[in-house]
Amino acid sequence: MSRPVYLVDGARTPFLKARGTPGPFTPVDLAVQCGRPLLARQPFDRRVFDLVILGCVNVIQDEMNPARVAALRLGLGAEMVAFTVQINCGSGMQSIDTAYRYIRDGSHEMILAGGAEALSHAPLVLRQSAAEWFGGMAQAKGIAAQAKMLTDLRPEFFKPVVGLERGLTDPITHLNMGQTAEVLAHRFGIDRQTADAYAMQSHHRLARAQSEGWLDSEVMPAFADEGTAYDHGDGVRPDSDMAGLAKPKPAFERPYGKVTAGNASQITDGASWVIVASEAAVEKHGLTPLARIVDSEWAALDPSVMGLGPVLASTPIAQRQGLSLSDIDLWELNEAFAAQVLSCVEAWADEGFCRAVLGLEGAFGRIDAERLNIDGGAISLGHPVGASGNRIVLHLANAIKRLGKTRGIATECIGGGLGGAMMLEVA
Secondary structure, three states: OOOOEEEEEEEEOOOEEOOOOOOOOOHHHHHHHHHHHHHHOOOOOHHHOOEEEEEOOOOOOOOOOHHHHHHHHOOOOOOOOEEEEOEOEOHHHHHHHHHHHHHHOOOOOEEEEEEEEEHHHOOEEOOHHHHHHHHHHHHOOHHHHHHHHHOOOOHHHHOOEEHHHHHOEOOOOOOEHHHHHHHHHHHHOOOHHHHHHHHHHHHHHHHHHHHHOOOOOOEOOEEOOOOOEEOOOOOOOOOOOHHHHOOOOOOOOOOOOOOOOOOEOOOEEEEEEEEEEEHHHHHHHOOOOOEEEEEEEEEEOOHHHHHHHHHHHHHHHHHHOOOOHHHOOEEEEOOOEHHHHHHHHHHHHOHHHHHHOOOOOOOOOOOOHHHEOEOEOHHHHOOOHHHHHHHHHHHHHHHHHHHOOOEEEEEEEEOOOEEEEEEEEEO
16 A cells, blocks of 8 residues: 655755856755755754665766765765666656655655756767767877878867757757747747746746745755855846846747747756655654655657646646646746746647647646746746756745645656656645
8 A cells, every 4th residue: 555755854055057167066066065954954863764866967977876975975874875867857856756656655764855967067078070080099000090180180179069058959859958949839829028928927936035035944055165155046137027038039949939048947056855754754753744745747748849748747647636727726837948838838728739638628727827836937046957856846845835735736848758747735
């Protein structure tokens, strides 16, 4: 029989905007920065965890299996099993989902599940032609062979490509993630002004949440080696307005594209952890859970429309639980792109789409804007890929508790044509 599973507590770092050079923290640095204060405020010894799971997409060469490196740096002991998971944008949620299933099925009692990403540390990579030339040069025997190779040397061989740029391009459709959002904007009639208005709202909502102190228990300061303290995310623009958002040119489909740097998620560094526990562990250690994890789902679809992943992943949860749209109090739908979020909203409200794709008898309904990403999202906050899925679950749990709500769904689109969703209820 399945057992109740609880999200007990969680913390994250500020999400720090990448600014063209490697940031002050690696993925493991970030995980440790928010992990230490989270563990320090718990009433139990940190070695009682059964397992550590960390989502991370761009693992750097000095931190292979960052989950294990983080577990050791956090003082969880040499005996602590730890592994890293990777499902692109869903990696941080995958860590929670794996913990949820282990505990639900009875094999574990308490798991530390997180996500970490330092996109500013994305590697520079050689072009394929350059790699072939350097390989040939290394194999050339004698001065004559080396001289012959030198005649093939080209200036572009010394111009590396940012690995992140290649990583955000789908290898099957050859569309980058922004282009997939343009496909959805065309399909669901999302215009530039509507996308910009949504982005402005995201910034205003996050600015308010920060000023009201609603994120204080969630965000832990991060301290760089030289002593600089980072106590809040630095991507938010409180004075964001439509005039400013109208200035950037389309990023991917000029001149008529809808996706710009202003209405897309920011490239960011950050980490997030949650503690997932069984009912027995909650009682044993005298814990007060934030929320109960009710259900989760993963879905797959054509990579060219990967932004609809939240629709395909969330709807089956509502069906299994016998819930209508109005029964879901809050939604955290990761803001990869404004056009992508708005397309999901339109898809759920589209009777033809819901019949043909979701197998419903009619439209699922239209999500009330006052229930969706109520404190902003990745457009204003940033999208450290391996951490975002963890952050939206943690923030959903905190928002449910803060507002006295009953249930909510955290969901995200995932590069490669996937979607993930998780339902929480008040504990």
